[in-house]
Amino acid sequence: MIADLRTMMWKEWNELLLQQGGVRSGLLPMLILPLGIMGVFLPWQMGRAWVESPLTPALWAWLPLMLTASLVADSFAGERERHTLETLLASRLPDRAILFGKMCAVVGYGWGLTLLSVLIGLVTVNLIYGRGELLLYSPPLTATIIALSLLGAWLSASAGVLVSLRAATVRQAQQVLMITIMLLLFGPVYGLQALPDAWRARLAGWLTAGGPAKPVIVVMALLTVIDLTLTVLAAARFQRARLTLS
Amino acid sequence: MTKAAVRTEGLVRDFGTVRAVDRLSLEIPAGIIFGFLGPNGSGKTTTIRLLLGLLEPTEGRAEVLGFDTRTGGDAIRERCGALLEHAGLYERFSAEENLELYGRIWRLPATGRRARIGELLTHLGLWERRRERVGNWSRGMKQKLAVARALLHRPGLIFLDEPTAGLDPIAATALRDDLAALARREGVTVFLTTHNLVEAEKLCAQVGVIREGKLLAAGHPDELRARAGGPQAQVIGRGFSEGMLALLRARAEVAAATVQNGHLLIDLKGEAEIAPIVNLLVSSGAQVEEVRKGKASLEDVFLTLTGGEG
Numbered sequence: 001m002i003a004d005l006r007t008m009m010w011k012e013w014n015e016l017l018l019q020q021g022g023v024r025s026g027l028l029p030m031l032i033l034p035l036g037i038m039g040v041f042l043p044w045q046m047g048r049a050w051v052e053s054p055l056t057p058a059l060w061a062w063l064p065l066m067l068t069a070s071l072v073a074d075s076f077a078g079e080r081e082r083h084t085l086e087t088l089l090a091s092r093l094p095d096r097a098i099l100f101g102k103m104c105a106v107v108g109y110g111w112g113l114t115l116l117s118v119l120i121g122l123v124t125v126n127l128i129y130g131r132g133e134l135l136l137y138s139p140p141l142t143a144t145i146i147a148l149s150l151l152g153a154w155l156s157a158s159a160g161v162l163v164s165l166r167a168a169t170v171r172q173a174q175q176v177l178m179i180t181i182m183l184l185l186f187g188p189v190y191g192l193q194a195l196p197d198a199w200r201a202r203l204a205g206w207l208t209a210g211g212p213a214k215p216v217i218v219v220m221a222l223l224t225v226i227d228l229t230l231t232v233l234a235a236a237r238f239q240r241a242r243l244t245l246s
Numbered sequence: 247m248t249k250a251a252v253r254t255e256g257l258v259r260d261f262g263t264v265r266a267v268d269r270l271s272l273e274i275p276a277g278i279i280f281g282f283l284g285p286n287g288s289g290k291t292t293t294i295r296l297l298l299g300l301l302e303p304t305e306g307r308a309e310v311l312g313f314d315t316r317t318g319g320d321a322i323r324e325r326c327g328a329l330l331e332h333a334g335l336y337e338r339f340s341a342e343e344n345l346e347l348y349g350r351i352w353r354l355p356a357t358g359r360r361a362r363i364g365e366l367l368t369h370l371g372l373w374e375r376r377r378e379r380v381g382n383w384s385r386g387m388k389q390k391l392a393v394a395r396a397l398l399h400r401p402g403l404i405f406l407d408e409p410t411a412g413l414d415p416i417a418a419t420a421l422r423d424d425l426a427a428l429a430r431r432e433g434v435t436v437f438l439t440t441h442n443l444v445e446a447e448k449l450c451a452q453v454g455v456i457r458e459g460k461l462l463a464a465g466h467p468d469e470l471r472a473r474a475g476g477p478q479a480q481v482i483g484r485g486f487s488e489g490m491l492a493l494l495r496a497r498a499e500v501a502a503a504t505v506q507n508g509h510l511l512i513d514l515k516g517e518a519e520i521a522p523i524v525n526l527l528v529s530s531g532a533q534v535e536e537v538r539k540g541k542a543s544l545e546d547v548f549l550t551l552t553g554g555e556g
């Protein structure tokens with residue numbers, strides 16, 4: 001199973017790099033642009049706040065979603081459009097290797113690139129604003145960034161694969177996925193605003209009662225439940241016969 | 247007794263109210279090239295999907311290399327290769343990368359994989375262009391590469407769904423020759439769907455004819471030709487009267503005699519000689535310019551069985 005997952009990831013990453021017409025032209029938008037913005041430009045603009053602000057984890061949870069949305073939409077819908085899906089289904093690869101191989105490739109790319117951006121951002125902040133002092137995220141903030149960015153990448157992969165399995169075209173998959181991500185991101189915000197003031201105050205009181213870590217833990221727990229649910233749904237949706245006829 | 251590579255018993259597949267495969271019973275011995283002939287939409291591709299375990303049959307059963315398609319889909323796909331309706335190549339990859347991917351999928355060891363890729367690409371005349379992106383290739387070259395991919399892991403059985411469809415005659419002939427040579431060398435059983443009857447006649451040890459999901463006939467091409475009728479004579483000339491046709495029909499060695507487009511067509515029984523018939527025609531006043539005698543072609547058989555649907 002591990003070897004099959006590795007094979008699928010090898011295929012997905014190679015396709016991703018070659019998607020823009022070649023390794024060089026593919027690398028620029030896929031790697032250099034996000035690293036340039038998140039690793040150099042924004043840390044340079046924000047200064048010390050880049051490592052000290054408690055809101056930073058929200059940015060790192062959001063980044064993998066944005067990085068991988070278009071990539072994951074292509075996972076099944078793209079193979080279907082390019083007529084490569086049926087040959088892949090006719091191979092010896094087990095269902096789970098195909099499905100989870102594609103998801104792991106997305107998670108690996110989104111999470112890996114986010115962590116690389118975090119590191120480059122730290123180097124940038126230290127080079128420009130360090131002045132002999134080592135500027136680092138606090139250990140709890142580091143753990144939160146690592147966990148939240150992983151959950152964000154996983155959310156994109158599971159939601160994206162589920163949408164891509166059902167979509168007739170890549171464009172349709174991308175549109176549905178963007179709407180889904182917007183709903184997942186802004187739905188809770190608007191949902192909270194819609195609550196009566198008394199309920200909102202009670203919720204805020206409950207969240208802050210256990211210290212500053214509690215809201216983060218609640219968000220992570222919620223994301224884990226959503227990610228797991230979407231993954232189970234995608235696994236149930238992945239049926240060779242249905243995909244062969246789609 | 248020869249071991250069967252494929253055996254189906256009353257195989258049925260419905261899509262809603264449409265019956266795509268209708269009580270198909272087949273037995274294909276191992277090591278041969280089997281041609282599955284039929285017009286478009288006759289159920290050939292659905293049959294391949296059923297045999298690969300990609301679709302579940304509605305009724306009946308099928309065994310491929312000894313595995314039931316309902317329960318042994320994974321084992322079947324492990325042991326088979328396939329070139330389906332579309333070549334299924336990753337067009338952004340080079341030829342080498344496409345084969346590398348499927349070599350990894352079939353878990354060929356790295357050194358053996360490279361050697362096998364080299365061997366197949368060389369045999370198919372693609373070695374020099376192995377690093378080119380497949381998206382820029384001609385359809386004929388893509389089909390060749392897809393055949394190489396199907397054979398990469400030395401499967402016991404390969405399914406080829408109309409491999410020469412859409413190719414120009416030169417590319418089709420080249421692919422056919424490569425296919426025959428590879429199948430011979432590798433000792434693989436080939437399940438080939440086609441509506442190219444010349445292809446079937448040249449390549450296949452056995453053929454089956456399917457129409458509207460039903461198997462109309464199966465056997466060696468010679469058997470099918472014999473079933474379609476004995477030898478036929480075509481007489482080109484003038485003056486073929488109704489009286490003359492009646493005289494011909496009265497003869498024991500003549501099964502049928504008709505005039506079509508001014509030519510006299512005579513269906514003969516067994517290995518009847520044509521000379522006495524020509525003598526009769528000439529003595530009855532016909533002017534004979536040319537006489538051709540031959541067996542029914544597989545095309546005649548196909549057209550007879552499918553009612554002329556191509």
